[in-house]
Amino acid sequence: xxMRTPVRTIGKGRRSIGVLGWALRGAAAGAAGTTALDAVTYxxxxxxxxxxxxxxxxxxxxxxxxxxxxxxxxxxxxRNRVQALGALTGLVxxxxxxxxxxxxxxxxxxxxxxxxxxxxxxGVLVATNGPMTVLGVTDPRTWSAADWISDLVPHLxxxxxxxxxxxxxxxx
Numbered sequence: 001x002x003m004r005t006p007v008r009t010i011g012k013g014r015r016s017i018g019v020l021g022w023a024l025r026g027a028a029a030g031a032a033g034t035t036a037l038d039a040v041t042y043x044x045x046x047x048x049x050x051x052x053x054x055x056x057x058x059x060x061x062x063x064x065x066x067x068x069x070x071x072x073x074x075x076x077x078x079r080n081r082v083q084a085l086g087a088l089t090g091l092v093x094x095x096x097x098x099x100x101x102x103x104x105x106x107x108x109x110x111x112x113x114x115x116x117x118x119x120x121x122x123g124v125l126v127a128t129n130g131p132m133t134v135l136g137v138t139d140p141r142t143w144s145a146a147d148w149i150s151d152l153v154p155h156l157x158x159x160x161x162x163x164x165x166x167x168x169x170x171x172x
Contacts, residue, residue: 022106023099029165030098033158040154056086062135121159
């Protein structure tokens with residue numbers, strides 16, 4: 001018989017959850033948070049009649065250019081690919097940050113609901129807007145109050161849903 005590698009677990013007894021388990025729970029929380037962020041964003045677009053942000057597509061274009069990786073296609077086909085890649089980067093970021101929250105949870109870090117929501121919201125704002133700012137796609141220093149609200153409120157919804165979801169996994 002082969003040797004089994006022990007898995008680090010958190011908790012006691014049969015309900016112990018390994019680090020991988022918390023990473024998966026974090027991914028689920030991140031997916032739920034991303035859904036909330038998208039829903040709040042689309043609701044804002046409906047209420048104000050505003051168009052979608054082009055920063056995800058511009059970020060994809062800038063990254064592709066800097067990495068010297070061409071995006072295949074021409075005309076509308078290429079534009080569609082860039083748009084899809086922009087949306088996918090948001091999904092990957094949302095789920096990825098959820099995984100990070102799950103791993104922090106696995107390490108035993110617990111926060112109160114409001115503090116956790118604000119920490120997750122701040123983290124996701126930095127993780128998403130930081131690279132776009134560094135790449136020169138956007139400059140938050142030039143944003144209007146409406147721009148800030150349009151960005152902050154959906155990310156706050158993300159933070160609240162991720163925190164609530166990850167905490168729900170911890171209840172016995």
